[in-house]
Amino acid sequence: MINNERMVAFIDSFDKGNTPLLNEIERVAKADGVPIIRPATQQLLRFLMAAHKPLRILEVGTGVGFSALLMKEYAPFGCRIVTIEKYEKRIPKALQNFKGAGWEKEITLLAGEAADILRGLEGSFDFVFMDAAKGQYIHFLPDVVRLLAYGGLLVSDNVLQDGDVLESRFAVTRRNRTIHARMREYLYELTHHSSLETVILQAGDGIALSTKTGGEAGGGEKGVDTYEET
Numbered sequence: 001m002i003n004n005e006r007m008v009a010f011i012d013s014f015d016k017g018n019t020p021l022l023n024e025i026e027r028v029a030k031a032d033g034v035p036i037i038r039p040a041t042q043q044l045l046r047f048l049m050a051a052h053k054p055l056r057i058l059e060v061g062t063g064v065g066f067s068a069l070l071m072k073e074y075a076p077f078g079c080r081i082v083t084i085e086k087y088e089k090r091i092p093k094a095l096q097n098f099k100g101a102g103w104e105k106e107i108t109l110l111a112g113e114a115a116d117i118l119r120g121l122e123g124s125f126d127f128v129f130m131d132a133a134k135g136q137y138i139h140f141l142p143d144v145v146r147l148l149a150y151g152g153l154l155v156s157d158n159v160l161q162d163g164d165v166l167e168s169r170f171a172v173t174r175r176n177r178t179i180h181a182r183m184r185e186y187l188y189e190l191t192h193h194s195s196l197e198t199v200i201l202q203a204g205d206g207i208a209l210s211t212k213t214g215g216e217a218g219g220g221e222k223g224v225d226t227y228e229e230t
Contacts, residue, residue, distance in 0.1 A: 012039045019073060025066050025097055034090070037067050037131065040204035041157055045129070049074035052153055054127035059083040060114050060140060061132030065094035065107075071129065072103050081107045082125070084114045084132075118143035126152040134158055138186040145195055148212045154196070159187060160206025 017023065029036050037045075045067065048054075053076045059068050062085035072081055085091055091111050098104045110117050114132055118140055126149045130137060137156060148154055190198040190210050198210040 008040070015039055015043055018042065018070065021101055022066065022070055022073065025064065025069065029064050029066060034064055036063070037070075037157060038204040041067075041207060042070060044201075044203065044207060045071055045155070046074045048127070048153065048155065049076075052127060054125075054153070055079050056123075056125045056149075057081040057127045057129065058121075058125040058144075058147060059129045059131070060118070060144070061085065061130070062090065062094045062109060063131075064090055065097040065109075067129060067131060068094075068107050069097060069101055069103070071127075072101075072107060079106070082110060082121075083107060084110050084112070084117050086111070086113050115139055115143075118147070121147055123147070124149040124152070128152070128154045130154065130156040131158070135182045138182045138189065141186065141189060145193065145212065150212050150214055152212050154190075154208075154210040154212070156186075156190070156208040156210070158205040159183060159200065159208045160202065 018026070026036050049071055055076060055078060057068075057071055057075065057079060059071070059081060060083075062068060062083040065083070068081050068083045072079060075081075083094075085094060088111070091109065094109060095104070098107045098109070114136065121143070125147050128144055128148055130140065130144065132140070137159075144154060187200065187208065190196060190208055191200070193210075195212055195214060196210045197213050198208055201207045201209065
């Protein structure tokens with residue numbers, strides 16, 4: 001953990017928790033060794049659903065559908081979610097979880113490479129949750145900014161890589177150096193982008209919050225639903 005473990009445990013002790021369905025999905029995922037967003041990220045998403053009230057959400061990285069279901073549970077009535085996943089083994093479980101929750105019509109899963117799918121999406125989203133391969137965030141960013149509505153929020157998870165991102169590239173293992181370099185580049189782009197205002201939070205494994213302020217073409221009115229399902 002990148003925070004003092006006692007402090008993290010203290011803060012997490014105030015967490016009111018999720019619905020029984022979400023708790024069961026999380027339990028099964030952990031038993032199967034499937035990564036689930038950390039409690040701090042869960043708490044932040046619940047808060048942002050209540051505060052920002054997004055009606056059109058884009059998620060990059062579905063997993064087994066836990067985070068999409070969490071956002072749908074706490075988002076306003078009528079919220080629609082588009083989520084992207086390339087890992088074929090997890091897609092059936094995610095679809096099963098969406099159907100089990102009764103939200104298979106409100107959550108659309110697009111299967112395939114995120115870069116290709118993002119490039120083909122049109123319209124705008126007032127909330128984007130980035131939780132895919134960390135080394136690819138920098139490649140997704142141009143299309144994510146294009147698709148993000150003005151005043152919309154981009155939430156990027158796991159941006160501090162358990163603290164490794166602050167280390168010298170020579171202090172991380174050779175196999176992680178590319179991800180290390182790309183995440184540093186991503187954080188620089190987020191914080192220096194002409195269309196974004198960004199804050200980096202030392203919570204969970206690091207969360208960056210960015211809002212689109214203008215300065216580039218792309219992004220429309222809140223909740224414009226013009227994507228084509230495939």
